[in-house]
Amino acid sequence: MIKIRKRSQPVKKSKKIKHTIHRNKNIIIGILIIFLLIIIGFYVFVILNEPNESNGDDFTFTSVDGDELRLSNYRGKIIILDMWATWCRPCRSQMIELKKIYDIYPNKDLEIISIDVDTSETINQIRDFINSFKVQEGIELNWIFGKDDGNIWEKYKMANEGIPTLCIFDQDGNLYYQDEGAKDSGLLSQKIEDLL
Numbered sequence: 001m002i003k004i005r006k007r008s009q010p011v012k013k014s015k016k017i018k019h020t021i022h023r024n025k026n027i028i029i030g031i032l033i034i035f036l037l038i039i040i041g042f043y044v045f046v047i048l049n050e051p052n053e054s055n056g057d058d059f060t061f062t063s064v065d066g067d068e069l070r071l072s073n074y075r076g077k078i079i080i081l082d083m084w085a086t087w088c089r090p091c092r093s094q095m096i097e098l099k100k101i102y103d104i105y106p107n108k109d110l111e112i113i114s115i116d117v118d119t120s121e122t123i124n125q126i127r128d129f130i131n132s133f134k135v136q137e138g139i140e141l142n143w144i145f146g147k148d149d150g151n152i153w154e155k156y157k158m159a160n161e162g163i164p165t166l167c168i169f170d171q172d173g174n175l176y177y178q179d180e181g182a183k184d185s186g187l188l189s190q191k192i193e194d195l196l
Contacts, residue, residue, distance in 0.1 A: 056173020085118035100185035112143035
């Protein structure tokens with residue numbers, strides 16, 4: 001009878017292979033952890049170094065010139081947002097008071113954005129309103145005018161949903177004051193002075 005002896009060499013190879021696989025697994029896990037830390041570090045760096053424009057309110061509108069503009073384009077200035085419509089009589093009175101404010105404060109400190117919130121009205125109707133206002137009232141409305149697609153009104157309308165509705169934003173784009181109904185230039189001036 002011949003006895004078959006078991007070889008020990010394959011066992012040694014198997015142990016070496018297992019050891020190599022285990023070592024490679026640890027290297028791969030280490031590389032993945034380093035890669036993950038790099039991604040997290042990059043993400044934190046980007047977030048911490050992002051400009052402050054992401055702070056404060058923001059919205060987009062189409063100007064009467066057809067440009068797409070954002071509230072954040074005017075960071076560093078106090079912004080009066082005037083929500084109105086061409087058919088609104090109190091809105092006409094508000095325009096006269098806004099003109100007084102616009103003439104008092106330099107453009108570097110203040111910007112007025114009058115947004116027509118009646119979504120059925122067109123850019124041409126807004127242009128016609130500006131032109132007729134100059135003829136009828138003798139006042140040139142020379143600040144920014146634009147059209148809302150419904151989002152601005154939805155965000156800033158008040159409980160009674162009356163127009164004109166005014167919002168004043170500070171230099172960082174934070175909503176500072178909001179009210180509906182025409183406001184006189186004295187009140188608006190006081191609010192602006194509080195922010196200067």
